[in-house]
Amino acid sequence: MPDQTPWWDATRHTDRRPLLLARGRIQTAIRGWLGENGFTEVDPVALQTSPGNEAHLHAFATSAIGNDGQARPMFLHTSPEFAMKKLLAAGETRIAAFAHVWRNRERGALHSPEFTMLEWYRVGQDYTVLMDDCATLLRLAAHAANAMTLRFRNATCDPFAAPERLSVAQAFDRYAGINLLGTLASDGTPDRDKLAAQMPGAGLAARPGDTWSDLLSQILVAKVEPHLGHGVPTILDRYPLAEAALARRTPDDPRTAERFELYACGVELANGFGELTDPDQQRKRFEAEMDEKQRVYGHRYPLDEDFLSALAHMPPACGIALGFDRLVMLATGAPRIDDVIWTPVA
Numbered sequence: 428m429p430d431q432t433p434w435w436d437a438t439r440h441t442d443r444r445p446l447l448l449a450r451g452r453i454q455t456a457i458r459g460w461l462g463e464n465g466f467t468e469v470d471p472v473a474l475q476t477s478p479g480n481e482a483h484l485h486a487f488a489t490s491a492i493g494n495d496g497q498a499r500p501m502f503l504h505t506s507p508e509f510a511m512k513k514l515l516a517a518g519e520t521r522i523a524a525f526a527h528v529w530r531n532r533e534r535g536a537l538h539s540p541e542f543t544m545l546e547w548y549r550v551g552q553d554y555t556v557l558m559d560d561c562a563t564l565l566r567l568a569a570h571a572a573n574a575m576t577l578r579f580r581n582a583t584c585d586p587f588a589a590p591e592r593l594s595v596a597q598a599f600d601r602y603a604g605i606n607l608l609g610t611l612a613s614d615g616t617p618d619r620d621k622l623a624a625q626m627p628g629a630g631l632a633a634r635p636g637d638t639w640s641d642l643l644s645q646i647l648v649a650k651v652e653p654h655l656g657h658g659v660p661t662i663l664d665r666y667p668l669a670e671a672a673l674a675r676r677t678p679d680d681p682r683t684a685e686r687f688e689l690y691a692c693g694v695e696l697a698n699g700f701g702e703l704t705d706p707d708q709q710r711k712r713f714e715a716e717m718d719e720k721q722r723v724y725g726h727r728y729p730l731d732e733d734f735l736s737a738l739a740h741m742p743p744a745c746g747i748a749l750g751f752d753r754l755v756m757l758a759t760g761a762p763r764i765d766d767v768i769w770t771p772v773a
Contacts, residue, residue, distance in 0.1 A: 615668030699747035
């Protein structure tokens with residue numbers, strides 16, 4: 428049960444303060460590394476016409492009132508991604524941001540409605556370079572926190588060990604006994620019934636209204652994620668194309684995408700892409716995601732037409748978003764995300 432004492436209570440603040448000071452040291456260390464590696468730190472604004480277009484991400488809505496007194500719908504961003512990619516289109520080649528982001532319907536030990544995301548982009552480089560970046564940042568965070576081990580609850584991870592790299596298909600086979608690629612057509616189109624038919628063997632059951640993506644998420648959460656990042660960090664790579672989000676296809680297999688996630692102690696820390704730069708493909712993906720949001724939640728978010736226009740001018744790049752507060756949690760052994768946020772959301 429989380430402590431019900433308010434965060435501003437002097438005694439509780441005294442207990443939290445070492446974690447918060449470690450947060451500052453970790454941020455300073457990362458900023459130093461970014462500077463040494465040629466990154467320009469940028470500060471994207473949070474108020475956007477579209478908060479992002481993933482079906483299961485929920486935004487905070489507001490309105491901007493113009494000089495004419497008319498209200499225009501606006502949103503607090505769920506990621507600085509759209510704004511930062513516009514900067515790549517404008518000519519920036521290596522950028523990073525510590526950005527406050529907002530996500531509704533998210534609260535718990537690992538979730539805060541407002542949190543800090545570290546996002547960075549490299550123009551002209553393969554997305555696997557981001558995996559090396561992640562390994563470096565784990566080491567930096569541990570050093571800055573004077574920790575030899577990352578911890579979350581009873582789980583531990585060696586931040587100085589080379590990460591294990593698994594494809595999503597390999598992880599599903601290893602931990603759930605499921606042939607994931609066998610549920611995908613040659614062009615990446617998923618077959619819901621083929622995935623549902625394999626679930627009883629993993630001790631799971633498909634519900635009548637579940638889509639292929641719903642089933643994938645259920646298996647991932649129940650059978651795969653609990654095994655990731657224990658002992659050593661895990662890179663979960665090559666997501667199915669249907670889960671590509673803003674990532675491009677892998678060149679050697681049209682069924683998968685250049686997308687990976689970083690795990691430590693069973694906790695997802697980062698989500699990286701070889702970036703999709705085709706605005707027509709991206710529009711189709713956004714529209715499909717918003718159709719799904721409409722089906723499940725009864726509403727949709729507008730598309731950022733300015734972003735889609737900029738995408739046509741964006742050079743080949745890779746990019747990644749890392750939950751900075753979660754990284755601090757693991758480096759300090761904090762049990763809840765609120766413990767490492769200076770002024771948590773009430």
